[in-house]
Amino acid sequence: MAHTHSDSCPGCEVPDLAFAAHDHAHCSADALSRAEALVAEKGLRLTPVRRRVLEILLEEHRALGAYDVLTRLAAEGFGNQPPVAYRALDFLEEQGLAHRIRRLNAFTACMHPGEAHAPAFLICRGCNVVAEAPAAPVMAALQVAAGQSGFVIERSTIEALGLCPSCQVAA
Amino acid sequence: MAHTHSDSCPGCEVPDLAFAAHDHAHCSADALSRAEALVAEKGLRLTPVRRRVLEILLEEHRALGAYDVLTRLAAEGFGNQPPVAYRALDFLEEQGLAHRIRRLNAFTACMHPGEAHAPAFLICRGCNVVAEAPAAPVMAALQVAAGQSGFVIERSTIEALGLCPSCQVAA
DNA sequence: GGTATGATTGTTATAGTATAACATGTCAAG
DNA sequence: CTTGACATGTTATACTATAACAATCATACC
Numbered sequence: 001m002a003h004t005h006s007d008s009c010p011g012c013e014v015p016d017l018a019f020a021a022h023d024h025a026h027c028s029a030d031a032l033s034r035a036e037a038l039v040a041e042k043g044l045r046l047t048p049v050r051r052r053v054l055e056i057l058l059e060e061h062r063a064l065g066a067y068d069v070l071t072r073l074a075a076e077g078f079g080n081q082p083p084v085a086y087r088a089l090d091f092l093e094e095q096g097l098a099h100r101i102r103r104l105n106a107f108t109a110c111m112h113p114g115e116a117h118a119p120a121f122l123i124c125r126g127c128n129v130v131a132e133a134p135a136a137p138v139m140a141a142l143q144v145a146a147g148q149s150g151f152v153i154e155r156s157t158i159e160a161l162g163l164c165p166s167c168q169v170a171a
Numbered sequence: 172m173a174h175t176h177s178d179s180c181p182g183c184e185v186p187d188l189a190f191a192a193h194d195h196a197h198c199s200a201d202a203l204s205r206a207e208a209l210v211a212e213k214g215l216r217l218t219p220v221r222r223r224v225l226e227i228l229l230e231e232h233r234a235l236g237a238y239d240v241l242t243r244l245a246a247e248g249f250g251n252q253p254p255v256a257y258r259a260l261d262f263l264e265e266q267g268l269a270h271r272i273r274r275l276n277a278f279t280a281c282m283h284p285g286e287a288h289a290p291a292f293l294i295c296r297g298c299n300v301v302a303e304a305p306a307a308p309v310m311a312a313l314q315v316a317a318g319q320s321g322f323v324i325e326r327s328t329i330e331a332l333g334l335c336p337s338c339q340v341a342a
Numbered sequence: 343g344g345t346a347t348g349a350t351t352g353t354t355a356t357a358g359t360a361t362a363a364c365a366t367g368t369c370a371a372g
Numbered sequence: 373c374t375t376g377a378c379a380t381g382t383t384a385t386a387c388t389a390t391a392a393c394a395a396t397c398a399t400a401c402c
Protein backbone atom coordinates (compact mmCIF):
# COMPACT_ATOMS: atom_id res chain seq x y z
CA MET A 1 0.00 0.00 0.00
CA ALA A 2 1.27 3.42 -0.89
CA HIS A 3 0.29 4.92 2.40
CA THR A 4 -2.05 4.48 5.29
CA HIS A 5 -4.57 6.90 3.93
CA SER A 6 -3.81 9.74 6.27
CA ASP A 7 -0.25 10.50 5.31
CA SER A 8 1.12 11.94 2.11
CA CYS A 9 -2.12 11.92 0.13
CA PRO A 10 -3.07 15.50 -0.54
CA GLY A 11 -6.76 15.66 0.04
CA CYS A 12 -7.30 12.32 1.72
CA GLU A 13 -8.18 14.06 4.96
CA VAL A 14 -10.77 16.10 3.15
CA PRO A 15 -14.16 14.40 3.28
CA ASP A 16 -14.73 14.51 -0.43
CA LEU A 17 -11.60 14.78 -2.33
CA ALA A 18 -13.44 14.50 -5.59
CA PHE A 19 -14.62 18.11 -5.75
CA ALA A 20 -11.23 19.55 -4.86
CA ALA A 21 -8.21 19.83 -7.09
CA HIS A 22 -6.00 16.88 -6.31
CA ASP A 23 -3.42 14.53 -7.69
CA HIS A 24 -5.80 12.20 -9.36
CA ALA A 25 -3.15 9.86 -10.70
CA HIS A 26 -2.03 9.39 -7.15
CA CYS A 27 -5.43 8.89 -5.67
CA SER A 28 -6.41 6.29 -8.23
CA ALA A 29 -3.10 4.45 -8.17
CA ASP A 30 -3.53 4.31 -4.44
CA ALA A 31 -7.05 2.91 -4.65
CA LEU A 32 -5.87 0.31 -7.13
CA SER A 33 -3.01 -0.92 -4.97
CA ARG A 34 -5.29 -1.09 -1.98
CA ALA A 35 -7.75 -3.07 -4.05
CA GLU A 36 -5.12 -5.58 -5.04
CA ALA A 37 -4.02 -6.04 -1.45
CA LEU A 38 -7.59 -6.52 -0.26
CA VAL A 39 -8.48 -9.07 -2.89
CA ALA A 40 -5.30 -11.06 -2.34
CA GLU A 41 -5.98 -11.04 1.38
CA LYS A 42 -9.33 -12.70 0.81
CA GLY A 43 -7.87 -15.31 -1.52
CA LEU A 44 -9.79 -13.92 -4.47
CA ARG A 45 -8.55 -12.94 -7.89
CA LEU A 46 -8.37 -9.52 -9.46
CA THR A 47 -8.51 -10.90 -12.98
CA PRO A 48 -7.74 -8.81 -16.07
CA VAL A 49 -11.38 -7.87 -16.72
CA ARG A 50 -12.02 -6.99 -13.11
CA ARG A 51 -8.85 -5.04 -12.82
CA ARG A 52 -9.50 -3.19 -16.03
CA VAL A 53 -13.04 -2.30 -14.98
CA LEU A 54 -11.74 -0.90 -11.74
CA GLU A 55 -9.15 1.11 -13.63
CA ILE A 56 -11.81 2.45 -15.96
CA LEU A 57 -13.91 3.56 -13.01
CA LEU A 58 -10.88 5.06 -11.33
CA GLU A 59 -10.07 7.14 -14.37
CA GLU A 60 -12.81 9.53 -13.39
CA HIS A 61 -14.72 10.60 -10.31
CA ARG A 62 -17.91 10.17 -12.24
CA ALA A 63 -20.27 7.24 -12.24
CA LEU A 64 -20.26 5.14 -15.38
CA GLY A 65 -23.13 3.04 -16.65
CA ALA A 66 -22.53 -0.66 -17.14
CA TYR A 67 -22.83 -0.16 -20.88
CA ASP A 68 -20.27 2.65 -20.85
CA VAL A 69 -17.85 0.29 -19.17
CA LEU A 70 -18.79 -2.47 -21.55
CA THR A 71 -18.07 -0.31 -24.58
CA ARG A 72 -14.57 0.40 -23.35
CA LEU A 73 -13.96 -3.24 -22.50
CA ALA A 74 -15.10 -4.34 -25.93
CA ALA A 75 -12.77 -1.80 -27.56
CA GLU A 76 -9.90 -3.45 -25.74
CA GLY A 77 -10.67 -6.97 -26.80
CA PHE A 78 -12.72 -8.21 -23.87
CA GLY A 79 -16.18 -9.65 -24.35
CA ASN A 80 -18.80 -7.26 -25.59
CA GLN A 81 -21.93 -8.66 -24.00
CA PRO A 82 -23.59 -7.11 -20.93
CA PRO A 83 -22.81 -9.92 -18.48
CA VAL A 84 -19.10 -9.28 -18.95
CA ALA A 85 -19.46 -5.81 -17.52
CA TYR A 86 -22.12 -6.63 -14.95
CA ARG A 87 -20.19 -9.54 -13.51
CA ALA A 88 -17.04 -7.53 -13.03
CA LEU A 89 -19.01 -4.63 -11.55
CA ASP A 90 -20.89 -6.95 -9.21
CA PHE A 91 -17.64 -8.50 -8.07
CA LEU A 92 -16.12 -5.10 -7.38
CA GLU A 93 -19.20 -4.01 -5.51
CA GLU A 94 -19.29 -7.15 -3.38
CA GLN A 95 -15.66 -6.61 -2.44
CA GLY A 96 -16.29 -2.99 -1.59
CA LEU A 97 -14.09 -1.74 -4.42
CA ALA A 98 -16.90 -0.03 -6.29
CA HIS A 99 -20.31 1.32 -5.45
CA ARG A 100 -23.57 1.38 -7.31
CA ILE A 101 -25.15 4.81 -7.59
CA ARG A 102 -28.81 3.98 -7.79
CA ARG A 103 -29.98 7.43 -8.74
CA LEU A 104 -27.86 7.18 -11.89
CA ASN A 105 -28.06 3.46 -12.60
CA ALA A 106 -24.31 3.64 -12.65
CA PHE A 107 -21.16 2.65 -10.84
CA THR A 108 -18.23 4.45 -9.32
CA ALA A 109 -14.91 3.32 -7.88
CA CYS A 110 -14.58 3.29 -4.13
CA MET A 111 -12.07 5.85 -2.96
CA HIS A 112 -11.60 4.30 0.45
CA PRO A 113 -11.45 0.55 -0.12
CA GLY A 114 -10.90 -1.52 2.94
CA GLU A 115 -12.16 0.95 5.43
CA ALA A 116 -15.48 -0.25 6.70
CA HIS A 117 -18.00 2.16 5.41
CA ALA A 118 -21.60 2.42 4.39
CA PRO A 119 -20.96 5.31 2.11
CA ALA A 120 -22.98 8.42 1.34
CA PHE A 121 -22.66 9.97 -2.08
CA LEU A 122 -22.79 13.55 -3.24
CA ILE A 123 -23.75 13.71 -6.89
CA CYS A 124 -23.20 16.98 -8.71
CA ARG A 125 -25.80 17.48 -11.40
CA GLY A 126 -23.60 20.13 -12.99
CA CYS A 127 -20.37 18.26 -13.66
CA ASN A 128 -21.55 14.72 -12.82
CA VAL A 129 -18.78 14.23 -10.33
CA VAL A 130 -19.62 11.79 -7.56
CA ALA A 131 -17.95 12.14 -4.18
CA GLU A 132 -18.01 9.86 -1.18
CA ALA A 133 -18.89 11.75 1.95
CA PRO A 134 -18.31 10.68 5.54
CA ALA A 135 -21.43 8.74 6.33
CA ALA A 136 -20.97 7.49 9.86
CA PRO A 137 -23.15 10.19 11.47
CA VAL A 138 -25.75 9.74 8.75
CA MET A 139 -25.84 6.00 9.29
CA ALA A 140 -26.09 6.51 13.01
CA ALA A 141 -29.13 8.73 12.58
CA LEU A 142 -30.67 6.21 10.22
CA GLN A 143 -30.05 3.41 12.71
CA VAL A 144 -31.87 5.41 15.36
CA ALA A 145 -34.84 6.02 13.08
CA ALA A 146 -34.98 2.34 12.15
CA GLY A 147 -34.47 1.18 15.71
CA GLN A 148 -37.57 3.04 16.87
CA SER A 149 -39.64 0.44 15.12
CA GLY A 150 -37.36 -2.54 15.58
CA PHE A 151 -36.26 -2.56 11.97
CA VAL A 152 -32.80 -4.03 11.42
CA ILE A 153 -30.78 -2.45 8.63
CA GLU A 154 -28.65 -4.70 6.46
CA ARG A 155 -27.70 -2.41 3.59
CA SER A 156 -28.41 1.21 2.94
CA THR A 157 -28.43 3.69 0.11
CA ILE A 158 -27.64 7.30 0.89
CA GLU A 159 -27.33 9.65 -2.06
CA ALA A 160 -27.66 13.39 -2.40
CA LEU A 161 -28.15 15.21 -5.68
CA GLY A 162 -27.12 18.84 -5.90
CA LEU A 163 -24.35 21.18 -6.90
CA CYS A 164 -20.68 21.08 -6.03
CA PRO A 165 -18.90 24.35 -5.14
CA SER A 166 -17.56 24.97 -8.66
CA CYS A 167 -20.91 24.40 -10.30
CA GLN A 168 -22.62 26.73 -7.83
CA VAL A 169 -20.32 29.48 -8.99
CA ALA A 170 -21.00 28.64 -12.62
CA ALA A 171 -24.73 28.87 -12.01
CA MET B 172 -59.24 16.31 5.97
CA ALA B 173 -60.10 13.51 8.33
CA HIS B 174 -57.76 14.70 11.00
CA THR B 175 -54.62 16.69 11.55
CA HIS B 176 -52.40 13.68 11.57
CA SER B 177 -51.80 13.56 15.27
CA ASP B 178 -55.30 12.93 16.52
CA SER B 179 -57.47 9.85 16.12
CA CYS B 180 -55.19 7.99 13.76
CA PRO B 181 -53.99 4.91 15.60
CA GLY B 182 -50.37 4.65 14.78
CA CYS B 183 -49.79 8.02 13.18
CA GLU B 184 -47.54 9.03 16.02
CA VAL B 185 -45.52 5.90 15.51
CA PRO B 186 -42.62 6.56 13.19
CA ASP B 187 -43.43 3.83 10.78
CA LEU B 188 -46.94 2.79 10.97
CA ALA B 189 -46.47 0.40 8.12
CA PHE B 190 -44.90 -2.41 10.14
CA ALA B 191 -47.48 -2.18 12.93
CA ALA B 192 -51.04 -3.44 12.84
CA HIS B 193 -53.24 -0.51 12.01
CA ASP B 194 -56.47 0.59 10.43
CA HIS B 195 -55.25 0.59 6.89
CA ALA B 196 -58.54 1.70 5.36
CA HIS B 197 -58.35 4.72 7.58
CA CYS B 198 -54.74 5.56 6.90
CA SER B 199 -55.17 5.36 3.16
CA ALA B 200 -58.47 7.23 3.05
CA ASP B 201 -56.75 9.88 5.05
CA ALA B 202 -53.80 10.11 2.68
CA LEU B 203 -56.19 10.33 -0.24
CA SER B 204 -58.20 13.18 1.19
CA ARG B 205 -55.06 15.06 2.07
CA ALA B 206 -53.83 14.52 -1.46
CA GLU B 207 -57.00 15.99 -2.91
CA ALA B 208 -56.74 19.02 -0.68
CA LEU B 209 -53.12 19.59 -1.58
CA VAL B 210 -53.63 19.30 -5.29
CA ALA B 211 -56.66 21.61 -5.24
CA GLU B 212 -54.66 24.11 -3.22
CA LYS B 213 -52.05 24.28 -5.94
CA GLY B 214 -54.65 24.66 -8.67
CA LEU B 215 -53.74 21.29 -10.17
CA ARG B 216 -56.01 18.42 -11.06
CA LEU B 217 -56.20 14.99 -9.52
CA THR B 218 -57.58 13.42 -12.67
CA PRO B 219 -59.09 9.91 -12.79
CA VAL B 220 -55.85 8.22 -13.81
CA ARG B 221 -53.80 10.06 -11.24
CA ARG B 222 -56.32 9.46 -8.53
CA ARG B 223 -56.62 5.81 -9.38
CA VAL B 224 -52.85 5.36 -9.41
CA LEU B 225 -52.65 6.91 -5.98
CA GLU B 226 -55.42 4.62 -4.75
CA ILE B 227 -53.62 1.61 -6.16
CA LEU B 228 -50.44 2.58 -4.34
CA LEU B 229 -52.38 3.26 -1.17
CA GLU B 230 -53.92 -0.20 -1.23
CA GLU B 231 -50.66 -1.61 0.07
CA HIS B 232 -47.64 -0.49 1.99
CA ARG B 233 -45.50 -2.10 -0.63
CA ALA B 234 -43.78 -0.49 -3.54
CA LEU B 235 -45.26 -1.28 -6.92
CA GLY B 236 -43.39 -1.22 -10.20
CA ALA B 237 -44.68 1.09 -12.92
CA TYR B 238 -45.69 -1.95 -14.94
CA ASP B 239 -47.62 -3.43 -12.02
CA VAL B 240 -49.57 -0.21 -11.80
CA LEU B 241 -50.01 -0.16 -15.55
CA THR B 242 -51.47 -3.66 -15.58
CA ARG B 243 -54.12 -2.67 -13.09
CA LEU B 244 -54.91 0.52 -14.94
CA ALA B 245 -55.28 -1.33 -18.20
CA ALA B 246 -57.63 -3.84 -16.57
CA GLU B 247 -59.84 -0.93 -15.59
CA GLY B 248 -60.06 0.59 -19.02
CA PHE B 249 -57.27 3.14 -18.87
CA GLY B 250 -54.49 3.21 -21.41
CA ASN B 251 -52.16 0.26 -21.40
CA GLN B 252 -48.92 1.82 -22.54
CA PRO B 253 -46.04 2.65 -20.19
CA PRO B 254 -46.31 6.45 -20.41
CA VAL B 255 -49.79 6.30 -18.92
CA ALA B 256 -48.41 4.87 -15.71
CA TYR B 257 -45.16 6.81 -15.70
CA ARG B 258 -46.84 10.15 -16.21
CA ALA B 259 -49.25 9.64 -13.36
CA LEU B 260 -46.46 8.37 -11.12
CA ASP B 261 -44.23 11.29 -12.02
CA PHE B 262 -47.03 13.73 -11.27
CA LEU B 263 -47.66 12.14 -7.89
CA GLU B 264 -43.98 12.18 -7.07
CA GLU B 265 -43.59 15.82 -8.05
CA GLN B 266 -46.50 16.73 -5.82
CA GLY B 267 -45.06 14.76 -2.93
CA LEU B 268 -47.93 12.26 -2.99
CA ALA B 269 -45.79 9.30 -3.90
CA HIS B 270 -42.14 8.37 -3.66
CA ARG B 271 -39.83 6.48 -5.90
CA ILE B 272 -37.97 3.65 -4.19
CA ARG B 273 -34.81 3.45 -6.23
CA ARG B 274 -33.56 0.22 -4.76
CA LEU B 275 -36.69 -1.49 -6.05
CA ASN B 276 -37.33 0.50 -9.20
CA ALA B 277 -40.77 1.00 -7.78
CA PHE B 278 -43.14 3.52 -6.26
CA THR B 279 -45.00 3.84 -3.01
CA ALA B 280 -47.69 6.20 -1.76
CA CYS B 281 -46.64 8.92 0.58
CA MET B 282 -48.13 8.42 4.01
CA HIS B 283 -47.56 11.98 5.13
CA PRO B 284 -48.47 14.17 2.19
CA GLY B 285 -48.16 17.86 2.78
CA GLU B 286 -45.74 17.71 5.61
CA ALA B 287 -42.41 18.87 4.33
CA HIS B 288 -40.19 15.87 4.39
CA ALA B 289 -37.25 14.40 2.61
CA PRO B 290 -38.19 10.88 3.53
CA ALA B 291 -36.13 7.89 4.53
CA PHE B 292 -37.43 4.46 3.69
CA LEU B 293 -37.17 1.16 5.48
CA ILE B 294 -37.61 -1.70 3.05
CA CYS B 295 -38.26 -5.14 4.50
CA ARG B 296 -36.78 -7.84 2.29
CA GLY B 297 -38.95 -10.41 4.03
CA CYS B 298 -42.46 -9.07 3.47
CA ASN B 299 -41.65 -6.27 1.02
CA VAL B 300 -43.36 -3.67 3.16
CA VAL B 301 -41.94 -0.17 2.77
CA ALA B 302 -42.17 2.26 5.66
CA GLU B 303 -41.39 5.93 5.81
CA ALA B 304 -39.15 6.71 8.73
CA PRO B 305 -38.58 10.08 10.36
CA ALA B 306 -35.71 11.47 8.35
CA ALA B 307 -35.08 14.90 9.78
CA PRO B 308 -32.05 13.84 11.86
CA VAL B 309 -30.72 11.80 8.96
CA MET B 310 -31.05 14.73 6.60
CA ALA B 311 -29.39 16.98 9.13
CA ALA B 312 -26.40 14.66 9.34
CA LEU B 313 -26.25 14.48 5.58
CA GLN B 314 -26.36 18.26 5.30
CA VAL B 315 -23.42 18.48 7.65
CA ALA B 316 -21.42 15.97 5.64
CA ALA B 317 -22.21 17.82 2.41
CA GLY B 318 -21.59 21.22 3.92
CA GLN B 319 -18.02 20.27 4.82
CA SER B 320 -17.18 20.51 1.17
CA GLY B 321 -19.60 23.23 0.17
CA PHE B 322 -21.92 20.86 -1.64
CA VAL B 323 -25.54 22.01 -1.77
CA ILE B 324 -28.13 19.26 -1.59
CA GLU B 325 -31.24 19.58 -3.72
CA ARG B 326 -32.77 16.12 -3.48
CA SER B 327 -31.76 13.07 -1.57
CA THR B 328 -32.35 9.36 -1.54
CA ILE B 329 -32.21 7.57 1.77
CA GLU B 330 -33.18 3.93 1.78
CA ALA B 331 -32.43 1.07 4.12
CA LEU B 332 -32.89 -2.59 3.27
CA GLY B 333 -33.35 -5.04 6.09
CA LEU B 334 -35.89 -6.92 8.16
CA CYS B 335 -38.96 -5.63 9.94
CA PRO B 336 -39.74 -6.96 13.44
CA SER B 337 -42.16 -9.65 12.25
CA CYS B 338 -39.77 -10.98 9.65
CA GLN B 339 -36.94 -11.09 12.17
CA VAL B 340 -39.03 -13.43 14.28
CA ALA B 341 -39.87 -15.56 11.26
CA ALA B 342 -36.17 -15.91 10.44
C1' DG C 343 2.79 -34.65 -16.37
C1' DG C 344 -2.22 -35.60 -16.21
C1' DT C 345 -6.62 -34.71 -14.67
C1' DA C 346 -10.55 -33.56 -11.75
C1' DT C 347 -12.62 -29.44 -9.83
C1' DG C 348 -14.32 -25.09 -9.44
C1' DA C 349 -14.06 -20.34 -10.89
C1' DT C 350 -14.11 -17.17 -14.73
C1' DT C 351 -15.25 -15.58 -19.11
C1' DG C 352 -17.80 -15.61 -23.43
C1' DT C 353 -22.18 -15.84 -25.84
C1' DT C 354 -27.12 -16.15 -26.91
C1' DA C 355 -31.31 -14.78 -25.75
C1' DT C 356 -34.63 -12.40 -23.21
C1' DA C 357 -36.69 -9.78 -19.34
C1' DG C 358 -37.55 -5.51 -17.14
C1' DT C 359 -37.50 -0.33 -16.82
C1' DA C 360 -38.12 4.15 -18.96
C1' DT C 361 -38.74 7.94 -22.36
C1' DA C 362 -39.22 10.48 -26.96
C1' DA C 363 -42.43 12.02 -30.17
C1' DC C 364 -46.70 12.77 -31.95
C1' DA C 365 -51.92 12.33 -32.30
C1' DT C 366 -56.14 12.88 -29.96
C1' DG C 367 -59.13 14.45 -26.61
C1' DT C 368 -60.82 17.48 -22.74
C1' DC C 369 -61.67 21.53 -20.16
C1' DA C 370 -61.90 26.22 -18.78
C1' DA C 371 -61.13 31.20 -19.99
C1' DG C 372 -62.07 34.57 -22.91
C1' DC D 373 -67.61 28.70 -29.74
C1' DT D 374 -62.97 29.06 -30.25
C1' DT D 375 -58.56 29.21 -28.42
C1' DG D 376 -54.93 27.51 -25.73
C1' DA D 377 -53.15 24.68 -22.20
C1' DC D 378 -53.12 20.54 -20.20
C1' DA D 379 -53.93 15.60 -20.16
C1' DT D 380 -54.28 11.13 -22.26
C1' DG D 381 -53.53 7.60 -25.69
C1' DT D 382 -50.41 5.34 -28.87
C1' DT D 383 -46.30 3.99 -31.49
C1' DA D 384 -41.83 3.19 -31.34
C1' DT D 385 -37.55 2.77 -29.29
C1' DA D 386 -33.79 3.30 -25.84
C1' DC D 387 -31.71 1.89 -21.77
C1' DT D 388 -30.74 -1.40 -17.87
C1' DA D 389 -30.22 -6.07 -16.24
C1' DT D 390 -30.22 -11.18 -15.84
C1' DA D 391 -30.97 -16.29 -17.00
C1' DA D 392 -28.88 -20.13 -19.01
C1' DC D 393 -25.44 -22.58 -21.22
C1' DA D 394 -20.79 -23.31 -23.48
C1' DA D 395 -15.98 -22.76 -23.49
C1' DT D 396 -11.84 -21.67 -21.11
C1' DC D 397 -8.58 -21.15 -17.48
C1' DA D 398 -6.37 -21.94 -12.88
C1' DT D 399 -5.40 -24.77 -9.10
C1' DA D 400 -4.76 -28.64 -6.30
C1' DC D 401 -4.16 -33.21 -6.14
C1' DC D 402 -2.74 -37.72 -7.69
